[in-house]
Amino acid sequence: xxxxxxxxxxxxxxxxxxxxxxxxxxxxxxxxxxxxxxxxxxxxxxxxxxxxxxxxxxxxxxxxxxxxxxxxxxxxxxxxxxxxxxxxxxxxxxxxxxxxxxxxxxxxxxxxxxxxxxxxxxxxxxxxxxxxxxxxxxxxxxxxxxxxxxxxxxxxxxxxxxxxxxxxxxxxxxxxxxxxxxxxxxxxxxxxxxxxxxxxxxxxxxxxxxxxxxxxxxxxxxxxxxxxxxxxxxxxxxxxxxxxxxxxxxxxxx
Amino acid sequence: xxxxxxxxxxxxxxxxxxxxxxxxxxxxxxxxxxxxxxxxxxxxxxxxxxxxxxxxxxxxxxxxxxxxxxxxxxxxxxxxxxxxxxxxxxxxxxxxxxxxxxxxxxxxxxxxxxxxxxxxxxxxxxxxxxxxxxxxxxxxxxxxxxxxxxxxxxxxxxxxxxxxxxxxxxxxxxxxxxxxxxxxxxxxxxxxxxxxxxxxxxxxxxxxxxxxxxxxxxxxxxxxxxxxxxxxxxxxxxxxxxxxxxxxxxxxxxxxxxxxxxxxxxxxxxxxxxxxxxxxxxxxxxxxxxxxxxxxxxxxxxxxxxxxxxxxxxxxxxxxxxxxxxxxxxxxxxxxxxxxxxxxxxxxxxxxxxxxxxxxxxxxx
Numbered sequence: 001x002x003x004x005x006x007x008x009x010x011x012x013x014x015x016x017x018x019x020x021x022x023x024x025x026x027x028x029x030x031x032x033x034x035x036x037x038x039x040x041x042x043x044x045x046x047x048x049x050x051x052x053x054x055x056x057x058x059x060x061x062x063x064x065x066x067x068x069x070x071x072x073x074x075x076x077x078x079x080x081x082x083x084x085x086x087x088x089x090x091x092x093x094x095x096x097x098x099x100x101x102x103x104x105x106x107x108x109x110x111x112x113x114x115x116x117x118x119x120x121x122x123x124x125x126x127x128x129x130x131x132x133x134x135x136x137x138x139x140x141x142x143x144x145x146x147x148x149x150x151x152x153x154x155x156x157x158x159x160x161x162x163x164x165x166x167x168x169x170x171x172x173x174x175x176x177x178x179x180x181x182x183x184x185x186x187x188x189x190x191x192x193x194x195x196x197x198x199x200x201x202x203x204x205x206x207x208x209x210x211x212x213x214x215x216x217x218x219x220x221x222x223x224x225x226x227x228x229x230x231x232x233x234x235x236x237x238x239x240x241x242x243x244x245x246x247x248x249x250x251x252x253x254x
Numbered sequence: 255x256x257x258x259x260x261x262x263x264x265x266x267x268x269x270x271x272x273x274x275x276x277x278x279x280x281x282x283x284x285x286x287x288x289x290x291x292x293x294x295x296x297x298x299x300x301x302x303x304x305x306x307x308x309x310x311x312x313x314x315x316x317x318x319x320x321x322x323x324x325x326x327x328x329x330x331x332x333x334x335x336x337x338x339x340x341x342x343x344x345x346x347x348x349x350x351x352x353x354x355x356x357x358x359x360x361x362x363x364x365x366x367x368x369x370x371x372x373x374x375x376x377x378x379x380x381x382x383x384x385x386x387x388x389x390x391x392x393x394x395x396x397x398x399x400x401x402x403x404x405x406x407x408x409x410x411x412x413x414x415x416x417x418x419x420x421x422x423x424x425x426x427x428x429x430x431x432x433x434x435x436x437x438x439x440x441x442x443x444x445x446x447x448x449x450x451x452x453x454x455x456x457x458x459x460x461x462x463x464x465x466x467x468x469x470x471x472x473x474x475x476x477x478x479x480x481x482x483x484x485x486x487x488x489x490x491x492x493x494x495x496x497x498x499x500x501x502x503x504x505x506x507x508x509x510x511x512x513x514x515x516x517x518x519x520x521x522x523x524x525x526x527x528x529x530x531x532x533x534x535x536x537x538x539x540x541x542x543x544x545x546x547x548x549x550x551x552x553x554x555x556x557x558x559x560x561x562x563x564x565x566x567x568x569x570x571x572x573x574x575x576x577x578x579x580x581x582x583x584x585x586x587x588x589x590x591x592x593x594x595x596x597x598x599x600x601x602x603x604x605x606x607x608x609x610x611x612x613x614x615x616x617x618x619x
Binding site: 057058059060061079082083085087089090091092093094095096097098102105106107109110111112149153 | 257258259262263266269270273274448451452453455456457458459460461462463615619
């Protein structure tokens with residue numbers, strides 16, 4: 001049985017230039033994610049990836065459809081769902097003047113448990129930064145710290161929203177290793193990304209979203225076989241980026 | 255009563271404030287400077303009036319007269335040459351110069367001896383104050399010489415039995431102002447800042463409930479306000495000798511009620527404003543008129559008639575008036591019931607508005 005079952009999820013927002021008209025930011029998204037998978041959601045800016053995640057996380061009201069995580073309905077029991085998920089958001093700023101160790105014990109208090117901050121920091125290789133303030137961390141360290149915060153409640157499902165955006169190659173690979181390590185330990189991971197290499201390298205399965213809908217879903221290999229252009233059009237080889245561009249077009253987004 | 259989570263979050267908010275030394279400094283700096291300036295500039299006692307005496311008479315009477323003026327604490331007397339004293343008068347160092355004529359005593363009992371008073375026109379407003387004192391002094395000299403008792407004597411009795419200085423008036427107002435600033439900053443400005451940084455969103459994906467967050471903010475701010483005000487009160491009482499006549503318990507009760515009202519208003523503002531600029535503007539709309547209209551720096555009664563009814567109804571007016579009546583007049587809680595009712599009405603309005611506006615999902619996003 002899948003650990004995440006999403007069917008027909010929908011979210012409507014008023015149009016930015018015409019408040020009386022509405023548009024679907026997410027329009028009928030259905031997903032079944034198996035326990036132990038690393039599942040990637042790809043899509044151009046504004047495709048509805050983050051909104052889809054936020055509805056699953058209980059951050060955003062679900063306007064239509066249902067979401068079940070570990071058998072708990074997000075629609076009916078958002079607070080119960082929050083207990084079993086860990087979330088890393090795109091914004092990763094925290095309170096000023098509070099160090100990493102103190103922030104982690106705050107998060108532990110939010111879940112009413114007594115997770116050991118130092119053990120969590122070790123998990124993400126930040127133990128010697130225990131007394132540092134988040135503002136003094138590098139981009140990669142910030143992302144790893146965000147993941148440490150998301151691990152406080154030993155979640156069954158970990159949501160990562162563009163975890164490697166803006167990271168240098170070393171930090172990116174380091175983060176991939178961390179994600180693989182967590183996944184090996186049994187955690188289901190759902191991530192969004194713009195990085196095709198990341199999707200191909202890291203994800204067991206991928207869904208490509210555009211204009212609020214899922215337009216393709218499968219393992220990276222399946223998607224390449226099915227959608228990558230034939231050799232004459234892509235003389236060297238077909239990769240996931242070609243798949244992405246064929247499916248979502250070359251037009252610039254935002 | 256409090257959950258571990260609420261206690262923990264409260265302590266985190268306190269830590270954040272405690273480690274932000276700059277804002278602690280600024281929240282204390284302004285009231286301290288104000289109190290210090292006003293307590294020295296306006297110590298409640300009139301400066302002695304500088305008077306120069308040119309004694310052209312060698313008589314004992316003239317010397318007596320000069321000595322009586324010197325002995326009078328209201329005057330700061332310089333005896334000297336006419337030319338030099340006139341220069342000092344022009345320079346503004348003397349308020350007036352008295353020229354005692356050569357024949358100051360020769361005509362005693364017969365004709366009137368004329369004392370020449372030289373003043374600077376710019377100082378003439380002081381003349382009305384000084385002349386009666388001079389006449390008084392001359393009269394008592396005259397009585398002495400004629401050996402007659404005065405028909406009347408005036409004894410002044412101060413019914414208030416305490417001095418009402420401007421600084422005493424100012425202190426409760428400054429306290430009320432400080433608690434408003436700290437409260438609105440604590441809920442309103444901080445919420446907008448936490449939202450901008452995505453912290454509220456991050457908290458919202460954990461099982462924390464709005465009431466945990468609100469409880470922690472209210473408790474932490476309450477502690478901050480009470481400590482900051484206590485520091486200011488200690489400064490005022492110990493170093494500036496400002497008196498608080500009334501009951502401290504009653505005084506702090508008004509402080510606590512006022513803090514709750516302004517925290518609720520802060521939650522409203524923080525929910526309405528989505529950006530730092532917006533909260534700045536909204537905050538000013540709420541704070542600015544109250545600074546000038548709530549009787550912080552001068553009594554509401556001294557304002558134009560038409561604005562007084564409005565001024566009296568502002569939340570800060572109720573808080574500062576209540577605190578002032580306790581601090582300056584020793585009023586009991588029962589005696590300040592109009593202020594307490596006003597505060598309670600504002601509490602109900604602000605609380606209802608805050609619960610309507612502060613919606614976790616909308617505020618966090």
